[in-house]
Amino acid sequence: MNPELLVLAIRTALIDAVAAGELAVDVPDEVRIERTRSRDHGDWSTNIAMQIAKGAGMPPRQVAATLAARLGAVSGVKAVDIAGPGFLNITLDAAAAGELARAIVEAGPAYGRGDAEAGHRINVEFVSANPTGPIHLGGTRWAAVGDALARIFEFSGAEVTREYYFNDHGAQIDRFATSLLAAAKGDPAPEDGYAGAYISDIAVAVMERESGILDLPDPEALERFSTLGVDLMFTEIKASLHDFGVKFDVYFHENDLHESGAVDRAIARLTELGAMYQKSGATWLRTTDYGDDKDRVVIKSNGEPAYISSDLAYYLNKRERGFDRAFILLGADHHGYVGRMMAMCAAFGDTPHENLEILIGQMVNLIKDGEPVRMSKRAGTVVVLEDLVEAVGVDAARYALTRSSTDSMIDIDLDLLTKHTNENPVFYVQYAHARTCNVTRLAGEDGVHLADGFDPSLLTHDSEAALLAALGDFPRTVAQAGKLREPHRVARYLEDLAGHFHKWYDECRVRPREANEEITDLHRTRLWLNEATRVVLANGLGLLGVSSPERL
RNA sequence: GCCCUCGUAGCUCAGGGGAUAGAGCGACCGCCUCCUAAGCGGUAGGUCGCAGGUUCAAAUCCUGCCGGGGGCACCA
Structure with a gap:
């Protein structure tokens, strides 16, 4: 008996009760159950009686009683209790609940x-750093979250493409080149340019590749x-992500997009659709026809395309490549784009928030000595992906960045992370996984094998019922996360599951205690x-891009 | 001024209408002759920012206010 x-x-009990004239109510499409917090409340609980009581014109507890009578007769259900204002608390038969263990192992x-x-x-577009x-840390957060989201979508049956948008057009590239040239010549970094050790590193690398570069006239050198x-930086970014x-x-x-004429085509299309107009020399x-607070310039009065022009073309390109859902993950500092992007989507005739979905996540703060530090390239306080990985490793980094809601800001204190890596709950989960592997390995040496027997009616301990309920909740957790x-x-679920496992491990021994103890079906x-x-631990960790070690 | 987001235990955070609001870390007290003690059990610690509203039921939904963060370009 699984939750589904x-x-x-x-639902069947409900429909039957209505058919039998015991209840007069419209049967809701969705019946929800939840795992109980306390064992006193059985394995699963539902509030359905309270939800339909009003429509049925009966007190909730009376509705509950009607349903309980029918549910109690269902095979696999051991007990149905009515509690509080009208909850139905359901306890499963150990054998019925335990069948889940076999189903999970077989599904793998x-x-x-x-x-x-x-x-x-x-299409999931994320990171997209220049x-x-x-x-930097913000991009690192989206790398972890975006990849996890992509994995969850794949697990939910979608065909997913992970995409990185490379802003290699425009003034920032010029500033980058100017900064490199300055560093190569030993000049100070230009105003509004880029500084930092990586700039001189790249400048040196460029000169190694092209020794005579400084002899060129400035425009050509630039x-x-x-x-x-850009090529070197790109290679480095790719390697970091890898x-x-x-x-x-x-x-x-x-x-x-600019060189292929895609931008022009997108603008032509929108013009056709009547969404464009000319004013004061600009296009x-x-x-505002679609909810934005002001109209947006696409071609500036000097004839140059504005930034949004690429976005138009890029979105159209994604749709033309066959994606019916384009996701973009952005930091909170970009939330102002959402309105115009959705308007653009609607202007193309698409459905905002369906064909195009923009997920806004909050920023990552760097903490030093308990105080937030404004990251500044000039002050040398920039922390990047490699720094984080070097400090705590890929697993801990990815997990720490993924376990919080993207709506909340994250504080990263490198000193703390380096000193107390075991504070990261990822180890709690990984340890549980390693323990299962250890048990399996030793049980095998003892001569306990899966193939020799399975009697789910023996899984009668409270901690076993709780663990089974948690295991049964995994598919719904993944569906909900998606x-x-x-x-x-998914991360929070895994912590909960690991907790139930550790408790079970503590209370229910799997292997025979001594070598001469008879091996039974309970083992x-x-x-x-x-x-x-x-x-389940391995599947869940896999969705987060975190490894499942066999030993810790 | 307008928009987004957050405010829950000492700290970091879960909790998308339900029962006695949870976890990790920190503090304190226990548990290894027994499958990994990176574990388990227990104790202490809360006006769920404030005020209204909707509901049988609100940390959760709505409105207003306060406080933190971010944004409101013919920049990219």
């Missing part, structure tokens, strides 16, 4: 997969510094539960 079947049973890596996003072609410097510098375990399918260059997109675009729910069945836990 239980929901079905409750597929356990938890769903079809909520089946049929969708999803090629003018390494990936050109070379731009091309080679080391971080994030594999992008597409690195998209903004410059291509505008009428975004639906709400909140990967952190074997608990080994199934142990293995089922391992499967």
